[in-house]
Amino acid sequence: MGASLTPGGVNFAVFSAHATGLELCLYAPGGRHEVARLPFKDRTGDVWHIEVVGARPGLHYGLRAHGPYDPEAGHRFNVNKLLLDPYARAWSGKLRWSDALMGYRVGSPRADLSFDNRDSAFAVPKSVVVDPTFDWMGDQPPLTPWSDTVIYEAHVRALTMNHPVLPHGMRGTYAALGHPAIIEHLRRLGVTAVELLPVHGYFDDRFLVAKGLRNHWGYNSMGFFQPEPRYAQRDALTEFKGAVRALHKAGIEVILDVVYNHSGEGDEWGPTLSFRGLDNASYYRLVHGGRHYMNDAGTGNTLDLTHPAVLRMVMDSLRYWVEDCHVDGFRFDLGTVLGREPTGFSPQAGFFAALRQDPALQHVKLIAEPWDIGLGGYQLGAFPPPFGEWNDKYRDGLRRFWRGDAGLAPELARRLLASADKFDHHRRRATASVNYVASHDGFTLEDLVSFTIKRNFANGEDNRDGHDDNHADNMGVEGPSSNPEICAARDLRKRNLLATLMLSQGTPMILAGDEIGHSQGGNNNAYAQDNDITRLDWVHADTRLATFVARLIRLRSDHPVLRQPHFLHGKVRDTDGQPDVIWRRADGEVPSPGDWHNPAFRAIGLELRMSATFSPDATDTLYILINGDGPTRAVLPKTFARWRHLLDTTRPDAPATECRAELDLPAQSVHLFQPILPEGAT
Structure with a gap:
């Protein structure tokens, strides 16, 4: 599919089940x-194809589709609209917003049932034939096990745009992502994976351009x-591959x-750019197969992954990137949209089945955002293995506890x-829970402890957008503060949240910038802010916090008991007669049911061992004490x-030291202890 190099030129293959004719426009x-x-004179099934002899990489092209313009029957063919190849490997030029992009006549009393005969070629980027060759220099995937994985969620531009070491012309690019300065920061932290916000080709929405904004996140x-x-800088595909190669190294x-x-392309009021003009009725889920679009994603349309050609396109895309x-x-x-069949969401959906059987995708990590706005859209925990899932229950639970x-x-x-x-069902692993305190969507960690009310006015929607309930706490002052006590309380809260995250079972994810105190000024929906609101302020980075995060990740790496692949349920181990999990109160005693139901129970201990079922010979033991209360007298397990004493969040720079069996825990603190075994003991 798409444009493929042949010995004599380039072959073009395009899907359309309902078109009466297709044309290839060369530029x-x-x-x-x-x-x-x-x-296109040749057609095999619903794939139209043509070979252009003598064509070479660099050729600019577009598509036009003949067919019925009958929106009420689901068809919106308009040969006057130049279309992007869905399989294009590159674009040239920028989208120029114009009413000519619309298949209907803007302002017509017949609305989207009208027909627009203006040519849109002047406003549409052109697809480009590319040479796919690249010197990978023996690149091999790291294949980091899930249990060793620490994810760093980042945006290519926001991460690198303000980094003072990077050359100005490189900032905000794929090349910057692979620059030694960025890689050294990631290595110093100890993260094992960078999760990039969308890098698939996208356009700035018309309503944003009208307001002088851009689609920064790229979820379109x-x-x-x-x-x-x-x-x-010049060649997106080559530079992206270069960044991947550098990160892998x-x-x-x-x-x-x-x-x-x-x-x-949005709903029926959106532009005709590609899928809509090639075969609207095949690519999209339509209400009763007609004029209007299903909107499970909240963006105007929903791709129909139950259609074989659309499913193939998505699978081809995944394989291409791998x-x-x-x-x-x-x-x-x-991700719930992708598993929604005609009868609703299903873990056995065709897309999931296709993913799980594909040999090319067997070694890659799959992570779902397990919700959408459709009926039955919240499906946390319902995805099939080997999926991991963003766990918003974890995010909200930690925020509320520390608040x-x-x-x-x-x-x-x-x-x-x-x-x-x-x-814990269907043989899923504990690593399926992708734990996080902050992500791109919502408050940053700094703003979580500095604001209780969102401040999204820069988005141009009168602060109506974004979540209102963020489980945030400004620690006594709304917004930035120079009060030393407020600043100290905020710093401690951040360390407590991060420490709890790294001491939890599951797969941890941190938001880029949280480790250096990045603030978005209280904007919890910065999707349109391609500016200093989202760009990391490296010049004023909190290097002490970054050092603390690196210490936490190193502790997690050093102790397999903190990153077990299997769930723990307090089963007794045959080797030492000890449960793999023992909950304790601050005084060292096991909590009673009454303690667990006591609203004031906020000092919690966790004696942790390797799984009784899967790691019976392992002896590693740690004791975690989380004190969400005031100053507390603690008794360590006998x-x-x-x-x-390996970790005390009130003393982030303190080295590990031997401690007494009883000690005073500072208010609002997280502690980690390791037993000192007698000499010769294992």
Whole structure:
């Protein structure tokens, strides 16, 4: 499918089940002037194809489709609209918003049932034939096990745009992502995977352009086979591959946030750019097969992955990014849409079955955002293995516990042990729970402890957009503060949240910038802010916090007991007669049912061992104490006579030291202890 090099030229193959004819439009270099228009004369099933002898990489082209314009029957063919190849590997030029992009006549009393006969070629980027060759220099995927994975969610542009070490012309690009300065920061932290916000080709929405804004996040994909050109200096595909190669050399995986649930063409009022003009009735889920679009993604349309050609396109796209671009995994935006069959969401949906059987995708990481706005859209825990899932229950539970909400001890306990209540079924692993405190969608960690009310006015929607309930706490002052006590309390809260995250079972994910104190000024929906609101402020980075995060990740790496692949349920181990999990109160005693139901129970201990079922010979033991209360007297478990204090969030720079069996815990703190075994003991 798409444009493929042949010994004699280039073959073009395009799907359309309902078109009556297709045309290939060839353009001079630069894409301004059409030089030839060739009809597709060959058709195999619903795939139209033509070979252009003598064509070479660099050729600019577009498509036109003949067919019925009958929106009420689901058809919106308009030969006057130049269309992008859904399989294009590159684009040339930018989208120029114009009413000529619409298949209907804007302002007509017949609305979208009217027909627009203006040519849109002047306003549409051109697809480009590319040479796919690239010197990978022996690149191999890191293949980091799930249990060793620490994810760093980042945006190519926001991460690199303000980095002072990078050359100005490189900032905000794929090349910057692979620059030694960025890679050294990631290695210093100890993260094992970078999860990139969408890099598939996309356009700035018309309503944003009218307000002088841009689609910064990129969740409106139009090109599922090409890296977004705005992040390139010259050649997006080559530069993206170069970044992947550099990250792999450093042992860091690359995971792509992908949006296969909808396209950037919007609803019936949107432009005709590609899918709509090639075969609207096949590509999209339509209400009763007619004029209007299903809108499970909340963006105007929904791609129909139950259609074989659409399913094939998505699978071809995934394979392309793995086989040709060497990416290591995918995070599926609004993943519930992808599993929605005619009868509703199903773990046995055709898309999931296709994913799980594909040999090319067997080694990659698959992560779902397990919700959408459709009926039955919240499906946390319902995805089939080997999926991981973003766990918003974890996010909200931790935020509420550290905010001081009453009665959160049982919730915290569930989340510390990888949310078995949601994920421990169908042979899923504990690593399926992707734990996070902050992500691109919502407050950053800094804003979580600095604001209680969102401040999204820069988005131009009168602060109506974004979530209102963020479980945030400004620690006494709304917004930035120079009060030393407020600043100290905020710093401690951030360390407590991060420490709890890294001491939890499951797969941890941190938001880029949280490790250096990045603030978005209270904007919790910065999707349109391609500016200093989202760009990391490296000059004023909190290097002490970054050092603390690196210490937490190193602790997690050093102790397999903190990152077990299997769920823990307090089963007794045959080797030492000890349960793999023992919950304790601050005084060292096991909590009673009354303690768990006590709203004031906020000092919780967790004695942790390797799984009784799967790691019976392992002896590693740690004791975690989480004190969400005031100053508390603590008694360490009598299981061991001596303990080493590995971590105290009130003293982030303190080295590990031997401690007494009883000690005073500072208010609002997280602690980690390791037994000191007698000499010669194992």
